[in-house]
Amino acid sequence: MITKWTPVGVLSPSASSYVGAAVLACVALWLVYASWARFKGFRRYPPGPRRLPFIGNLLQLPPHYQHLTFMDWGKQYGDVIYARFFSTPVIVLNSIDACRALMDKKGAKYSGRPPFTFHNEIIEWRNLVLMQYTDQWRRHRRWYRAAFESKAVVDTYRPLQMSEAHKLLADLLQNPEQFMLHIKKYAVAIIMGLGYGISISSMDDEFIQHVDHAVESVFQSGGPAALLVDFFPILKYLPAWMPGAGFKRLARQVQGSIRDMEYIPLRRVQKAMAAGTVKPSIASSILEETMKDGRLSVADEREIASALGALYAAGTDTTATTTQCFMLAMVLNPEVQKKAQAELDRVVGNSRLPDIGDRDALPYLDAIIMEVYRWCAPVPLGVPHQLLEEDEHMGYRMPRGSTVFSNIWAMTRDEQHYADPERFDPERFLDVTDESDFSDPRKYVFGFGRRICPGRFLADASIWLAAANILATLDIRKARTPTGEEITPEVQFASGSVSHPKPFVCNIRPRSSKSNELVLRALRADRSA
Numbered sequence: 001m002i003t004k005w006t007p008v009g010v011l012s013p014s015a016s017s018y019v020g021a022a023v024l025a026c027v028a029l030w031l032v033y034a035s036w037a038r039f040k041g042f043r044r045y046p047p048g049p050r051r052l053p054f055i056g057n058l059l060q061l062p063p064h065y066q067h068l069t070f071m072d073w074g075k076q077y078g079d080v081i082y083a084r085f086f087s088t089p090v091i092v093l094n095s096i097d098a099c100r101a102l103m104d105k106k107g108a109k110y111s112g113r114p115p116f117t118f119h120n121e122i123i124e125w126r127n128l129v130l131m132q133y134t135d136q137w138r139r140h141r142r143w144y145r146a147a148f149e150s151k152a153v154v155d156t157y158r159p160l161q162m163s164e165a166h167k168l169l170a171d172l173l174q175n176p177e178q179f180m181l182h183i184k185k186y187a188v189a190i191i192m193g194l195g196y197g198i199s200i201s202s203m204d205d206e207f208i209q210h211v212d213h214a215v216e217s218v219f220q221s222g223g224p225a226a227l228l229v230d231f232f233p234i235l236k237y238l239p240a241w242m243p244g245a246g247f248k249r250l251a252r253q254v255q256g257s258i259r260d261m262e263y264i265p266l267r268r269v270q271k272a273m274a275a276g277t278v279k280p281s282i283a284s285s286i287l288e289e290t291m292k293d294g295r296l297s298v299a300d301e302r303e304i305a306s307a308l309g310a311l312y313a314a315g316t317d318t319t320a321t322t323t324q325c326f327m328l329a330m331v332l333n334p335e336v337q338k339k340a341q342a343e344l345d346r347v348v349g350n351s352r353l354p355d356i357g358d359r360d361a362l363p364y365l366d367a368i369i370m371e372v373y374r375w376c377a378p379v380p381l382g383v384p385h386q387l388l389e390e391d392e393h394m395g396y397r398m399p400r401g402s403t404v405f406s407n408i409w410a411m412t413r414d415e416q417h418y419a420d421p422e423r424f425d426p427e428r429f430l431d432v433t434d435e436s437d438f439s440d441p442r443k444y445v446f447g448f449g450r451r452i453c454p455g456r457f458l459a460d461a462s463i464w465l466a467a468a469n470i471l472a473t474l475d476i477r478k479a480r481t482p483t484g485e486e487i488t489p490e491v492q493f494a495s496g497s498v499s500h501p502k503p504f505v506c507n508i509r510p511r512s513s514k515s516n517e518l519v520l521r522a523l524r525a526d527r528s529a
């Protein structure tokens with residue numbers, strides 16, 4: 001007998017009622033499973049690109065400019081994205097709201113760091129930036145809080161920052177072509193001066209050689225095999241002689257450079273303390289606080305050496321990069337430069353150099369600095385956090401152990417808040433009345449939650465002082481070819497955890513005949529202070 005067509009095929013009435021019952025049973029079973037799974041916490045992950053077995057999304061992740069790929073994923077999957085690299089779950093946060101909801105509001109869960117097996121365990125570079133969220137982190141962070149997160153303390157650094165800004169002007173006047181290097185020296189000199197009371201006269205300085213060598217060798221040693229060990233920590237047990245374990249042999253050399261970077265300047269401070277000739281510095285105050293009866297345990301010395309060693313790695317490249325971005329923005333936007341110079345002339349005049357006390361009276365310059373942070377996003381992907389416990393967000397499962405990226409780059413390019421985001425336009429921060437995070441990029445370019453950058457006030461003051469002093473005394477213009485054509489630098493940032501502008505040329509010259517005199521006078525005053 002021919003029966004009617006049913007969704008499950010051509011069946012007799014009795015067979016179809018069995019099927020109907022079976023379907024109902026399946027639905028009931030599914031509902032029971034779904035509520036059980038929900039109860040047990042087996043919820044869906046946030047949306048994200050399709051994963052392959054074993055390797056997950058590894059092939060979709062390019063080796064460079066990952067923030068751009070994550071931003072593209074955001075257009076398809078939203079602000080909170082789930083991916084997996086081998087067995088490591090990864091969560092990408094593409095919006096400020098998502099970072100605030102997770103990293104800020106649930107700080108106790110979201111403040112870990114991924115294991116960074118290569119850095120933490122193989123080369124044993126245990127610095128604050130990469131450290132796990134442990135009592136050791138709390139101790140280092142307390143030292144940093146005392147040194148950098150109180151306005152009263154940071155204000156005491158002003159004379160050193162001012163005098164380094166004056167030296168920067170002198171370097172730029174004498175040898176303008178080397179401006180990228182002078183800016184780096186400015187950032188280094190502030191960190192070495194505050195950290196250890198050491199003055200840096202040139203980039204050939206012995207201490208700079210040590211730190212530069214250490215930082216460079218760390219980056220060079222982090223090849224593909226070293227990265228693999230972060231995904232498969234078991235590889236750390238490979239004996240150094242085995243093929244493929246070259247990263248372990250290299251690591252031994254790198255360890256030596258890191259020890260030099262951490263101990264050579266610290267030992268100098270200890271010697272000066274013993275001789276009673278020490279200059280006040282962050283090192284000397286931590287040593288004084290930690291020493292008992294004038295003695296320091298080997299373990300405490302190790303801790304202090306590594307806490308201070310992080311200063312250079314975290315604080316120089318970031319500050320220098322942002323200041324170099326400012327220079328690039330000025331070359332490309334002469335009308336912005338002129339407007340800022342007119343504001344400086346009006347407020348500061350031309351008989352002295354600007355100081356941080358002038359800042360509130362210079363809103364246009366402040367808008368330029370904010371736009372520089374937004375436009376170049378110096379640390380475009382932040383530093384990844386680790387989720388320490390299972391969590392739920394908007395009904396999605398956030399698995400324990402996830403590496404969590406805050407895609408700061410995507411926030412700076414949010415078209416809802418920043419029209420034409422690639423354009424350098426300080427006006428977008430002028431006369432802003434709302435207090436939202438978008439009204440001031442300093443609220444998010446320094447990261448989130450309990451791991452927020454402790455050096456943010458120091459860095460911001462250093463960048464402002466360099467910019468204000470440069471604009472007050474120098475004109476930054478496009479360089480010209482020997483045949484007189486203008487060279488327009490391209491806006492290109494190198495890929496990496498810190499987004500440097502690619503090398504460019506420009507023409508730097510004194511704004512007026514008074515510029516040299518002002519700088520010389522300031523240098524003399526600094527020497528006699």
Ligand code: HEM
Nearest residue numbers: 129314315318319378379382383446447448451453455459
């Ligand atoms: C423009 C300059 C700077 C930028 C853009 C910047 C940005 C950042 C960012 C995005 C983080 C990661 C925050 C997170 O995990 O969410 C960070 C962490 C850190 N920064 Fe900075 N930074 C700058 C300058 C400095 C300076 C001058 C110092 C040193 C005085 C410093 C010391 C650190 C340290 C120690 C950490 C790790 C904090 C922790 O893990 O608890 N930074 N910074």
